[in-house]
Amino acid sequence: MMNPVRSTHEKEKQTSANRNRTQLTAALPVTEHQLNLSGVSTAVLIGGEGSPMILLHGPGESSVWWMRVIPKLIKDNRVIVPDLPGHGESKVNKGFLDTGLVFDWLSDLIKQTCPSPPILVGNILGGSIGVRFAVNHGNQISRLVLVNSLGLGKFRPKPSFAFRLMRFMLWPTEKNFSRFFPHCMYDVDNLRQGMGKYWDPFVAYNLECARDKERSDALQFMMKNLGIPKIPDKELQRINVPTALIWGRHDKANKLKIAQAASKKFGWPLQVIEETRDDPKLERPNAFTNALHNLINNSSSS
Template sequence: MTGTADPADGARRAVLAGAPVEERRLRPAGVPTAVLEGGDGPPMVLLHGPGEFAAGWLPVLPDLVRTHRVVVPDLPGHGASGVPDGPLDADLVLRWLGELVEQTCPSPPALVGRVVGGAVGARFAADHPGALDGLVLVDALGLAGFDPDPRFALAMHRFLGRPDADSYHRFMEFCAFDLDRVRERLGGRWEPFAAYAVERAGDPGVQAAMGALIGHFAATAIPADVLDRIDVPTTLIWGRHDLATPLRVAERAATRHGWPLHVIDGAGDDPVLDRPEEFLHALRTALALPVPGATS
């Protein structure tokens, strides 16, 4: 087995410092996996996007851990998670997710997946009836072939071709609707967050894992008849200004499958970073979650 990051990495530690979660290591499906866990209550699993890591969910974790047991892994080959020596194929990823759920969730969890995490979640829900309590797809890939706005694609390829602070900043300007606002909200976490993202993107193993996940789950659309097999309540949450997977993709999927769609104004492809309060409101609505601190 090969790992992809030193768990004592300074930037990673700085990002996670003070977060309302604990980090531990598991090996679902034989994949060395870094997992953030926190809170009590019904289980909820959060899956991040390609080339990212679990800390992308930090803006909403303080609220979610007040009502749920939240499980946030680094996807295989991402962040501090490793990959097996063999190929990272779709069967392995789905088996990894199934064993992760078994090892961390005492009952079927709500699964919230963003971008490629959404595509993985949709495939898992379709293939594992009864394994989940609900599914939320956030700016998910897999509902159409991956065909981003040319500006987004160019910035992404430049960043992956030469990961550094400048190319990351330029790429994030196309991911976020208001990058300055994102940086201000993250405060002292922003610099280590960006540094860790750049470091990971420069690792050939991370790039290979990202390519494998997109190739297996998102390069082409998941067939509609496969999505029709999803047997749990499913909701779409979408940034209105998503340049990777435009809103019209979500609108078509909502109409085709009868899934409710919540559109987040002032957000790109990552409403968790852009508009965490609005995202939380949409998520609570989608899963009928209580508002922490509210009284009846």
């Protein structure tokens, strides 16, 4: 028999999460859709006209982490921004997540939302998923842009980063969030000021997601299987679409030297963004969109 107290509590948590998410997406020039993609009920933000561009977020994040660049990118592109499987409002319908499902999910997303092969932009975990997808499914995308991407080198975060991350994952309190977040962001005070009225619902929604066991389990599975493992160079050499890199100079978890080595080894153009760590899309939206446009335009003209 269902526990009515527990049921009411779960509904209250869900209502609170929906309210915070709605505050974050309401002003964006996009429409939110719920699509069934290979058995994953997927929340997707879609807006703009032009060449399709898919944006994949980082671990433990959601599509709202792209909120500061979406209004800029839709001026030239049809922008498609999903919540990764098990993240945000994307639920794995059968309750089972595996690596093959993630690639089927991305392939289905492209088929359902893109009239032509999209530009695929991935940040951190989203980058690693994008790289692995490009190795075997490069014909489905037009180019690949990796932002502080996992998978290109050994994952050896600074001890302070690893310690604060583990504490937050074990105890996702507001205090632990505030202690961990500066290891991801170069200037939290500046970010808070830039986000203005959206800061509080942003923090609240992320805490609600972090405290949810299903989301936490999905995050751990995807990091273990798709994020942390280094992709062999022989596989990276199989990528046959134009590929470029954007990197925050002060990344504590995925150091700049990883991007520099990949750029040199594979000939991938690299743009470094100053005064940012692993999430330049959120922390330096103007610099990020300028770098992205420069890389895309240079790739198109070469």
